[in-house]
């Protein structure tokens with residue numbers, strides 16, 4: 001089986017997509033450069049996929065958007081966020097990770113994206129650069145401005161310190177920022193926090209926020225709703241700081257400190273300072 005894979009440079013999720021694709025057959029990796037124009041990029045991918053049995057990309061915002069365009073163009077069904085393929089049956093993540101669905105994927109080529117953090121990252125493949133054709137009335141992204149948190153982006157940070165309703169206010173985030181700064185990490189938050197206007201939406205972790213996979217996620221005053229866990233379950237370790245030992249986040253946490261975050265977070269920062277002299 002021949003499999004066309006859309007990959008992005010230096011992208012962990014693309015390496016994960018390669019792993020899923022290699023399980024299907026022989027891989028041909030392609031990419032595009034320049035201004036992101038979903039309809040035009042999809043036209044290039046669809047043309048390159050002539051004769052391919054499957055088209056695969058990462059289940060990132062961009063991968064899902066592009067392959068949705070490709071599927072529309074080729075008039076084929078599309079399965080997003082697939083974890084497993086067995087014949088024509090795909091298992092895929094639905095509802096922000098709260099359920100797994102088995103579905104039959106008909107159509108040729110089979111078009112699917114790999115659910116983030118459900119495959120190990122594969123070896124990079126040689127990448128063929130495609131050229132996007134002119135597509136009439138195709139919208140293009142002219143500029144992308146990444147919001148930075150303390151100099152480290154939320155998506156790439158190895159440590160993320162997040163605050164929820166328990167932080168209490170915009171000013172309350174000073175202790176979260178301090179700890180994140182000491183750990184060289186980024187600040188995140190729950191949706192309650194962005195809805196209250198304490199932090200910008202770009203800081204939100206979750207189903208409708210950023211999906212992250214740091215080495216360590218520190219959740220302070222966050223209950224652990226499924227929509228929040230959908231964004232942080234890729235973390236290697238989760239430390240929950242919460243005054244409720246029954247909070248749902250405990251089911252996902254590797255470590256927990258039960259108590260008032262307004263006491264615990266500054267205490268951790270003070271210990272870090274002390275340890276560093």
Ligand SMILES: Cc1cc2nc3c(=O)[nH]c(=O)nc-3n(C[C@H](O)[C@H](O)[C@H](O)COP(=O)(O)OP(=O)(O)OC[C@H]3O[C@@H](n4cnc5c(N)ncnc54)[C@H](O)[C@@H]3O)c2cc1C
Pocket residue numbers: 163164165166167189190191192193204205206207208209220221222223224225226227228231241242243244247259260261262
């Ligand atoms: C379609 C949809 C999409 C959504 N997308 C997202 C999303 O992307 N991200 C997201 O986060 N949510 C999302 N939500 C909202 C989600 O369901 C929860 O409402 C939200 O995550 C709760 O935020 P929280 O944990 O900060 O607040 P709460 O659930 O109120 O939890 C606060 C926690 O803080 C603890 N606490 C309080 N005071 C202290 C203290 N002083 N010290 C220590 N602990 C304390 C409490 O015990 C509690 O566990 C979505 C909801 C829907 C319906």
